[in-house]
Amino acid sequence: MVRVSTTTTTTATPTRSHVHDFVAVGAGPFNLGLAALAEPVADLDGVVLEARDEVTWHPGMLLPDSTLQVPFLGDLVSMADPTNRWSYLNWLKQTGGLYPFYIREDFHPLRREYSDYLRWAADGLASVRLGQRVTAVTHDGGAYVVTTAAGDVVHGRRLVLGVGTTPRLPACVTDAGGPALHTADYLARREELLALDSVTVVGSGQSAAEVYLDLLTATTDATAAGRRGPELTWLTRSPRFWAMDDSRLTLEMTSPEYTAYFQGLDAPTRARLLAEQPVLYKGISTHTVDAVAALHYRLRATGQGVPATLVAATELVDARWDGTAYDLGLHHTESGEDFAVRTQGLVLATGYAAGPAPAFLDGVRDRLRLDEHGRFLAGPTYAVDHAQREVFVQNAEEHTHGFVAPDLGMGAHRSSVLVNTMTGREVYAVEKRVAVQSFGVPEHLRGDRP
DSSP, rough: OOOOOOEOOSSOOOOOOEEEEEEEEEHHHHHHHHHHHHOTTTTOEEEEEOOSSSSOOOOGGOOOOBBOOSOSSSSSSTOOTTOOSSSHHHHHHTOOOOHHHHHTTTTBBHHHHHHHHHHHHHHOOTTTEEEOOOOEEEEEEEEEEEEEESSSEESSSSEEEEOOOEOOOOOHHHHOOOEEEEEETTTTHHHHHHSSSSSEEEEHHHHHHHHHHHHHHHHHHHTTOOOOOOEEEEEEEEEEEOOOOOOOHTTTTTTHHHHHHTTOOHHHHHHHHHHHHHHHHHHHOHHHHHHEEEEEEHHHHHTTOOOOEEEOEEEEEEEEESSSOOEEEETTTTTTOEEEEEEEEEEEEEEOOOOOOOOOGGGGGGGGBTTSSSSSSOOSSBBBBSSSSSEESSSHHHHHHTTTTOOGGHHHHHHHHHHHHHHHSSSSSSSOOSSSSSSOOOGGGGGOOO
């Protein structure tokens, strides 16, 4: 059973306290899932350290009607152990929401519900410690020594890194300065945007679509009430406003066997495939695309004049802030034409990126496998240390394991692999073959061509 140990206060030569089997850094969905799956395993003792005082999930995008893009079974535990007490269905039961969810007949939870579910798990799991920002990790020859900003020292035979990703911002906007915001901060600044004369959204995925739809809806309501809303522009680099491909054979790529196949490819091929696959996981849900189109149709049919412009195949190449508005330099990738947009508000739905190894790992950097970009080189068990048995990553391995790295539905699979690796036995069954299709050449078709 995962249990909380007594920690010591940092001194010049810290005294070894209880040594955990693992210390996990970050209490996002993936490390929470690991803690939940480790809890009933008697010989696996771990602790999860989280910098925040409360667990929330993308608070800047918890719009009232926004839903997950994966079904509820992609929770912390169900794909590994449907009987685990930290399942989404059990959270619904414990909070009185199971029957309403059943009657709703929609497999996709509201984002706000999912965030509340994660908070419930974080507050209930004894192994999760909030308000513990990790500042340094060293190794004393027998265990990893993890120091927090609060002065606590925790020891573990293994590390699991789940520190999450950071908002990706175009360099030209960062250099320009000004009040541009990433969608991660959207709700906190929504009213500020609606008070402007013009707002431009840049991005091609679900977050861009949801922000644009929310702004368009609010502007429509303001216009109907005789008030003025901002002029809206939505720009995407994609050749069209992509709907995410969630057809069944495509969904088979979110599977253990596809990630195993992907790992076997050489690095240039993996990079090429990732560049070709955004529609598989960064596209817009069909429901949201249809909602945008339906609102525009209604506005046209009822004669409501809300100025809005949507342009695809458009790349942001330059940005200048003059203290009042941005002048955006744009390039149309199909026609080759350069053009410009002037806008007061700028919302960047430009995604998230896993950065290089965080600075708190400097003390053990020589123990880690890193590529030429400073990224973790994860092996089949998600281990990134040279020995391949001590340091593991969660959602920092897209370049080695494929686009499924951030997929919530694959989190329980990865945590199963970690639990099995750390215990040296199969605590949780890990499926090897689930897809109808074959990835790579099937064995029975190999051989010399005639």
